[in-house]
Structure formats: structure tokens, C-alpha cells
Amino acid sequence: MRRYIIRKLLLFIPVLLAIATLTFFLIRLAPGGPFDRDKNVPAEVQQSLERYYHLDEPLLKQYFRYLYGVVRFDFGPSFRKPGYTINEWILMRLPVSIELGVYSLIFALLIGLICGTVAAFYQNTWIDTILTSFAALGICIPAFVLGPILVLIFALHWEILPVAGWDFPQQKILPSISLGFMYSAYIARIIRSSIIEVLKQDYIRTAVAKGSSPTRILFIHALKGSLQPLVTFLGPAIAGLLTGSFIVETIFQIPGLGREFVEATFNRDYTMIIAIVLLYAVLILIFNLIVDIIQGYLDPRISYE
Amino acid sequence: MQVYKHIVIIFILLLSFLSLVSCSFHQTIDNDQLYVGNGAEVQDLDPATVSGVTEHRVLSALFEGLTSLDPKTLQPIPAAAETWEVSNDKTVYTFHLRSNAYWSNGDPVIANDFIYSWKRILSPRLSAEYAYLLFCIKNAKKYYEGQIVNFDEVGAKSLDDHTLQVELEYPTPYFLKMQVHNIWYPIHKDTVEKYGNFDERNNPCTHAGRHTSNGPYHLVEWIPNKIIRVEKNPYYWDKEYVSIPIISFYPIDNQMTEERLFRLGYLDLTSTIPLRKLDYYRINRPQSLLLHPYIGVYYYRLNVKNLPLDNKLVRKALAYSIERSQITEYILKGGERPAFYYVPGGIGSYRSPEKIKYDIEYAKGLLAQAGYPDGKNFPSVEILFNSSEAHKIIAEAIQRMWKKNLNIDVKLLNQDWKVYLSSLNQLDYQIARSAWIADFLDPINFLECFLSYSGNNRTGWVNQQFDNLVESAYKEIDEDKRNQLMFQAEEILLDELPIIPIYFYTWKMLISTRVENLNPNVLGYIHWKELKIKE
Numbered sequence: 001m002r003r004y005i006i007r008k009l010l011l012f013i014p015v016l017l018a019i020a021t022l023t024f025f026l027i028r029l030a031p032g033g034p035f036d037r038d039k040n041v042p043a044e045v046q047q048s049l050e051r052y053y054h055l056d057e058p059l060l061k062q063y064f065r066y067l068y069g070v071v072r073f074d075f076g077p078s079f080r081k082p083g084y085t086i087n088e089w090i091l092m093r094l095p096v097s098i099e100l101g102v103y104s105l106i107f108a109l110l111i112g113l114i115c116g117t118v119a120a121f122y123q124n125t126w127i128d129t130i131l132t133s134f135a136a137l138g139i140c141i142p143a144f145v146l147g148p149i150l151v152l153i154f155a156l157h158w159e160i161l162p163v164a165g166w167d168f169p170q171q172k173i174l175p176s177i178s179l180g181f182m183y184s185a186y187i188a189r190i191i192r193s194s195i196i197e198v199l200k201q202d203y204i205r206t207a208v209a210k211g212s213s214p215t216r217i218l219f220i221h222a223l224k225g226s227l228q229p230l231v232t233f234l235g236p237a238i239a240g241l242l243t244g245s246f247i248v249e250t251i252f253q254i255p256g257l258g259r260e261f262v263e264a265t266f267n268r269d270y271t272m273i274i275a276i277v278l279l280y281a282v283l284i285l286i287f288n289l290i291v292d293i294i295q296g297y298l299d300p301r302i303s304y305e
Numbered sequence: 306m307q308v309y310k311h312i313v314i315i316f317i318l319l320l321s322f323l324s325l326v327s328c329s330f331h332q333t334i335d336n337d338q339l340y341v342g343n344g345a346e347v348q349d350l351d352p353a354t355v356s357g358v359t360e361h362r363v364l365s366a367l368f369e370g371l372t373s374l375d376p377k378t379l380q381p382i383p384a385a386a387e388t389w390e391v392s393n394d395k396t397v398y399t400f401h402l403r404s405n406a407y408w409s410n411g412d413p414v415i416a417n418d419f420i421y422s423w424k425r426i427l428s429p430r431l432s433a434e435y436a437y438l439l440f441c442i443k444n445a446k447k448y449y450e451g452q453i454v455n456f457d458e459v460g461a462k463s464l465d466d467h468t469l470q471v472e473l474e475y476p477t478p479y480f481l482k483m484q485v486h487n488i489w490y491p492i493h494k495d496t497v498e499k500y501g502n503f504d505e506r507n508n509p510c511t512h513a514g515r516h517t518s519n520g521p522y523h524l525v526e527w528i529p530n531k532i533i534r535v536e537k538n539p540y541y542w543d544k545e546y547v548s549i550p551i552i553s554f555y556p557i558d559n560q561m562t563e564e565r566l567f568r569l570g571y572l573d574l575t576s577t578i579p580l581r582k583l584d585y586y587r588i589n590r591p592q593s594l595l596l597h598p599y600i601g602v603y604y605y606r607l608n609v610k611n612l613p614l615d616n617k618l619v620r621k622a623l624a625y626s627i628e629r630s631q632i633t634e635y636i637l638k639g640g641e642r643p644a645f646y647y648v649p650g651g652i653g654s655y656r657s658p659e660k661i662k663y664d665i666e667y668a669k670g671l672l673a674q675a676g677y678p679d680g681k682n683f684p685s686v687e688i689l690f691n692s693s694e695a696h697k698i699i700a701e702a703i704q705r706m707w708k709k710n711l712n713i714d715v716k717l718l719n720q721d722w723k724v725y726l727s728s729l730n731q732l733d734y735q736i737a738r739s740a741w742i743a744d745f746l747d748p749i750n751f752l753e754c755f756l757s758y759s760g761n762n763r764t765g766w767v768n769q770q771f772d773n774l775v776e777s778a779y780k781e782i783d784e785d786k787r788n789q790l791m792f793q794a795e796e797i798l799l800d801e802l803p804i805i806p807i808y809f810y811t812w813k814m815l816i817s818t819r820v821e822n823l824n825p826n827v828l829g830y831i832h833w834k835e836l837k838i839k840e
Contacts, residue, residue, distance in 0.1 A: 032723025035434075036730065037356070038740070040760030042437045044450060049432040052506060077507040083349040084529070085507065092529060148561070156565060163565040164557070166531070250559050253566075255530035263346075268723050 112187025138185025235291030680712030
């Protein structure tokens with residue numbers, strides 16, 4: 001087990017190096033630079049800007065200079081936001097994105113588990129039909145549609161929740177739902193089909209025969225047995241929730257990292273782009289590793305050799 | 306049934322949690338506080354290195370230049386300088402600074418604070434994007450380019466702590482009006498040098514708790530992408546006059562979110578208004594809608610190096626066959642004015658030549674003269690615009706007008722902002738959507754864009770006579786003669802048409818009825834210290 005983890009962690013290094021290299025050269029290929037503006041900057045100013053950020057050096061030299069910085073966890077200054085370093089910027093913004101991701105995950109799990117379990121229990125009844133269509137709907141509606149609809153109903157029409165912001169608990173409800181809704185739909189579908197499978201197992205029949213209550217059978221016996229496909233899904237899903245919050249952050253005015261990433265891409269803020277890409281890559285790698293480990297605990301048949 | 310019971314309980318708990326916590330964007334609306342939607346997040350709060358409108362809005366509350374503008378008349382009024390004298394040849398300005406002007410930490414504002422700031426901006430290492438606005442100071446350009454090493458040779462001198470003399474390269478009639486631009490603001494030397502080198506771009510001296518400013522407000526909170534809060538500067542010389550104690554700027558780049566917050570009363574001013582909400586406000590809440598002429602022009606740039614646009618007759622035919630009023634009345638609907646000339650009205654005594662007309666027959670004749678009767682054999686032409694809903698609708702309208710009026714086919718191409726800029730710079734386009742918003746209140750700022758050597762030209766158009774006229778206007782002292790020179794230059798531009806003016810912008814904003822004394826002007830300039838909140 002330990003050897004497996006160490007081997008995996010060592011594999012991270014070439015993967016991250018490849019990602020850093022690819023990102024570095026790809027963004028340089030994109031037309032337009034960080035200092036191209038609507039109002040043209042005079043040539044002499046443009047030159048001194050490029051000199052300041054070492055953009056006048058040969059590309060390879062810039063690449064190695066950058067890698068040397070990354071190894072020391074120094075991502076340099078932001079091209080667009082000179083007042084802060086990239087590290088300060090990410091430290092300020094990442095916690096917000098994580099917080100939003102965690103709330104959305106809680107929402108997705110809560111709704112997904114309940115809906116999936118109930119749908120499985122009432123398989124092929126009208127309850128099942130309603131819940132399955134609800135799940136299908138959830139997968140189809142993107143956050144940029146759901147978010148404004150929720151705002152329209154809860155904030156503008158009923159005025160019980162705020163339109164935007166990220167200071168008080170009540171401001172965090174609508175964004176978490178908007179971001180988590182799609183995942184809750186996926187979870188409901190996974191759990192439903194998995195529980196239907198488990199309910200046919202012998203040990204459930206034994207539990208019924210012994211007189212366990214339906215709630216107990218469903219939430220204790222069946223649910224536990226059907227969690228494994230969910231764990232497989234949750235790895236990438238958590239990474240997705242943490243990194244895919246750009247639209248929700250924009251709609252609800254949340255100072256998170258997702259918004260910064262897209263802004264940086266539009267602005268060609270080279271250092272910021274690579275730093276966030278690397279951070280996201282690390283998050284995805286780590287969550288996949290955690291999923292691998294948990295799966296081993298849930299299913300002893302999986303071997304790490 | 307037991308399953309049902311559990312689920313009902315969970316849902317009741319969820320719903321009660323939802324209803325318990327209903328509240329607002331900020332907890333309460335404070336009568337002492339102004340809430341402002343400010344568009345995108347600011348790049349920084351260093352007046353030397355920033356260049357956008359969003360930054361200027363905040364900086365103009367924090368800092369004060371030598372002079373300011375009367376929001377009603379847009380004439381220079383005393384600010385950090387109490388009085389000033391101008392030499393007869395209009396090249397030497399002597400400013401007498403207020404003896405009671407202080408920084409937000411209590412230090413006096415002295416002449417050297419201005420000189421220090423300008424020296425910093427003129428240091429190439431700082432790479433201030435607007436450094437060139439300072440090139441009107443004698444020898445400033447030479448210093449920037451390294452031809453002069455000693456800053457004492459640059460025309461800015463401190464005669465004593467409260468007397469500042471500025472010698473200019475040439476008479477610059479807009480010199481005083483330019484002082485509201487953040488590039489001219491002073492900076493607090495000790496603060497800059499405490500947190501970094503004086504010519505360091507990435508100087509963290511702008512964070513809250515460190516920031517030192519000389520304007521009516523000082524910075525108390527800056528959480529990027531969340532809030533910038535400024536409070537009345539207790540050391541400001543005119544503090545009795547400042548009415549609103551606290552201003553909160555919210556960086557809200559989503560226009561729809563901004564409008565929703567305004568609708569519920571959480572914002573007093575917005576940065577703009579979404580196009581599709583204009584009708585709602587016009588009908589239901591006209592008192593909240595601010596529409597005012599603005600010194601910006603929306604135009605199409607033509608690449609004159611490209612067939613068939615190298616032909617002046619073709620350019621003219623295109624310009625004369627656009628029904629601009631259709632665009633302003635049915636698409637934009639925000640009070641924009643059709644542009645039949647290039648320099649927007651409302652800038653001092655200057656009046657533009659109204660050369661362009663909407664005349665289909667004349668345009669058809671020109672096209673035939675150019676060798677394309679009834680649009681026959683007209684080469685394929687493409688309109689380039691940066692991805693945006695409004696630009697697309699306008700381009701489609703113009704595409705239809707040219708098809709209907711001239712029988713020519715035009716394609717549309719949209720590109721991401723930076724790709725679009727790169728296409729413009731490399732002249733890799735045929736027709737491109739463009740705009741110019743003035744940096745300062747003078748027609749020359751519009752005309753100088755099309756000097757053959759200007760980086761803003763981006764059309765390939767070169768006209769020696771135009772260059773000569775604009776250059777003479779730089780040096781002319783007499784207002785009438787100068788206006789005449791600029792008029793002639795604009796006539797050439799409108800005759801040659803490397804650009805097709807389409808409409809003049811309006812300043813569009815939502816404003817709460819509790820805000821008083823805003824005095825809208827063509828610069829979109831808000832004089833924060835004059836604003837009042839109705840009790």
C-alpha cells in the first residue's frame with residue numbers, strides 16, 4: 001500500500017512537468033499578449049514592459065526561468081494585477097472556491113443519495129418516474145441557466161435569499177445549489193441503479209426475513225453495499241466542483257479562483273494561467289489517488305501491486 | 306411509510322433552514338454609505354501603473370491632482386493647487402499648493418510629491434502604460450528614452466515646498482484639464498519606498514492598511530474581487546465639504562448581477578446597464594436611469610492596404626450607405642447619436658465638419674465609379690469584431706444595409722478580445738469594429754490617433770497633410786486658429802475615410818433616487834466629494 005502511494009506520488013512529477021510545459025507553450029501560441037490593449041501602448045513603453053517581465057528573452061530561456069521558479073513554489077508576479085504575487089492571489093481566492101465546492105458536494109450528496117435511494121425503493125412506480133425525470137433534468141440544465149432561474153424565484157420574486165455575494169450563510173445557498181444540482185442528479189442515477197442491483201442480493205433477503213424495517217434495510221444495508229460506484233464517481237466530481245465553478249462564481253459575484261482562471265485566460269496573464277492549471281492538476285491527481293485508496297478499503301479484491 | 310416519514314422530516318429541516326436565513330447582499334443599508342457597482346476588478350490602486358476606467362473611478366476618490374474639473378462646466382478648478390499662473394507663451398505653469406493639504410497619514414502634500422510621482426512614471430523600469438501623457442513636460446520623453454540621465458533637466462521644479470513649476474515642451478491648452486487623469490496624481494514617497502523599490506511595478510504598498518492618498522477619501526479595505534471600501538480622509542483639506550462618510554466599490558463584472566442588485570436596492574450606482582434592461586427602466590423607473598452624451602465614438606476601421614478598401618471611392622460608398630439612425634434608435638436605444646463626423650461634440654469650442662451623409666444614390670454612384678456598378682464583381686469583404694452580443698447585432702445590421710443599398714456581400718468574423726487586438730495590430734483584417742474614448746477633454750486626443758506614426762492608427766492610412774495639421778495644432782496657442790487646424794485635419798480624415806464613424810456613445814448608468822448632486826458630464830467623471838445621500 002505504502003509503496004503504491006509512493007509510486008503514484010513519484011508519477012505526479014513527470015505528469016505535472018508535462019502539463020506545465022504544454023501550458024507554457026500553448027498559451028504562448030495564442031495570438032495577443034498580456035499588454036495588448038485597445039489603446040495602443042507606445043513602442044518604448046511596450047519594450048520596457050517586456051523587459052520587466054523578461055518577455056524579451058528567448059522562449060526557452062523564459063521556460064527554464066519559469067520552471068526554476070515553479071520548483072521553488074514561486075510563480076512570480078501577475079502580469080495584470082501588479083499589486084499582488086500569484087501566490088498571495090491564489091491563497092486569497094482558493095479557500096473561497098473550496099468552500100463553495102464543499103457546500104455543493106454536501107448538497108449533491110444529500111439530494112442525490114435520498115433521491116436515488118427512494119427511486120430504487122419505489123422502482124417503476126410514479127415516485128420513481130418523477131425522481132428519474134428530475135435527475136435527467138438536472139443533468140441537462142447547466143449552471144448558467146439554473147443560477148439565474150433560482151435568483152429570479154428566490155431572490156427577485158420571493159426576496160427570501162440574496163442575489164449575490166459571499167459574506168453570510170444565506171448568500172451561499174443558491175450558488176451551492178446551482179453548482180451541486182447537476183452532480184446530485186448524477187449521484188441519484190448512480191445510486192438508484194446500484195441499489196436496485198444490491199436489493200436483489202441474498203443478504204438483503206435475509207434482512208427482510210429477519211424483520212428489519214424498510215428504512216433500515218434501505219439506508220443501512222443496501223446503501224452501504226452500493227457506495228462503490230459512487231466513490232469512483234466522486235473523485236473526478238470533487239475535482240470538478242473545485243475547479244469548475246467559474247460560471248457560478250460569475251453569476252453570484254463570488255471571489256473565487258474559477259473566475260480568476262477565465263479572466264486570466266482572456267487577459268493572457270501567463271503566470272496566473274500556468275499557476276492555476278498546475279494547481280488544478282494537482283487537485284485532480286490527489287483526488288484520483290484518494291479514490292484509488294478508498295476503493296481498496298471498500299473492495300478487498302482490488303490489489304495495489 | 307417509514308421511508309416517507311424520514312424524507313419528509315429531512316425536507317422540512319432543509320426548508321426551515323432556507324426560510325430562517327433570508328437576508329441581503331450587505332446586511333443593512335446604511336445611510337452613511339454609498340454602494341457602487343464598479344465593473345471589473347481593479348488591476349491595482351497605484352495611480353502610476355493602472356490604465357482603465359474602473360481604476361480611475363476608485364482612484365479619483367482616493368487622490369487629487371493639481372487641478373480638478375467642475376462636473377457641470379468641465380472647466381479646471383483648484384484642487385491640490387490653490388492657484389496657478391501661466392506664462393504668456395503658455396509653456397510655463399506655476400502652481401501654488403495648499404498649505405493645508407495633507408496625506409491620509411497626516412504628512413503635508415508638497416511639490417516634491419508630484420515631482421517624485423512623475424519621475425517614477427518616467428522611469429522606464431516602472432513601464433507605466435500612460436507615461437506618454439507626461440511627454441508634454443519639457444525633456445520628459447528624452448528622460449524616458451534615456452537620452453537624458455539627470456532628472457533635474459526635466460521641466461518640473463519645486464521652487465519651495467508649496468510652489469511647483471512645470472515647463473512644457475509646447476503650449477498644451479488641455480494641460481490643466483488633463484490633471485484629473487490618474488497619471489498626474491502625486492504619490493507618497495515614504496509609503497512607496499517602505500514596501501519596494503521606487504520603480505518596481507509589483508509594489509505591495511497599495512494594499513489596505515498601507516495605502517496613502519491625498520484625496521477626499523482613504524482606503525480602509527480592499528479584498529480583491531469582493532470589495533474596495535474607502536472612508537472620508539480625516540486630513541483632507543476640504544473635509545467639511547465631503548458629505549458621504551463611506552463609499553463601497555463592488556467589482557461586479559456580470560452586468561445582469563449588477564442590475565439585479567440595483568433592482569433590490571443594494572447598489573446606488575452601477576457601472577453600466579444591460580442593453581435588454583433599458584426598456585424596462587425607461588418605462589418603469591425612468592428616475593433611476595442616467596443617459597448622458599459621452600466622449601466616445603464607435604467606428605469601423607478600414608484596412609486601406611487591402612483590396613478593394615484601398616480605393617477611396619469604395620470607402621466613401623460604404624460610409625455613405627449606412628443608415629446610422631436605425632442603429633441608434635432600434636438597436637442601441639440608449640440615446641446614442643448617429644456619427645456623421647469623428648470627434649464627438651461637447652468638447653469646448655470645437656465643432657466638427659459634418660461631411661458624411663446618408664445618401665444611397667450618391668454611394669451607388671461612387672461604387673460604380675470605383676468599377677463595381679451595382680456591386681458587380683465586388684471582392685469579398687469581412688467585418689471583424691470582438692465577441693460581444695452588441696457588436697454582432699450592429700455588424701449584422703450594417704451587413705444588411707450594404708446588401709440592400711449597394712448589393713455587396715459582406716461576411717462577419719468574431720474573435721476573442723486579444724486575438725482581435727493582435728489582428729488589428731498586424732493589419733490582418735479588412736473592416737474592424739473599433740472605438741475611441743477620450744483620455745482627456747480635447748479634440749486633439751481623437752485626431753492624433755490617425756497620425757501616420759501613431760500606434761493607434763492601425764489602418765495603414767498615411768497622409769502627410771493631416772500629420773502637418775495635427776502637429777501645427779500641438780504648437781498653436783490661439784484657440785480659434787487651433788480649432789481651425791483641427792477642423793481641417795478632420796476634414797481630410799472624413800474625406801479620405803480610413804474609418805467609418807457610426808455612433809457616439811452615451812454614459813449609461815443606473816442611479817438610486819437617494820443619490821443627489823451627481824451632475825453628469827461628457828467625461829463620465831464623478832466628483833465623489835460633491836455627492837450627497839438624501840436623508
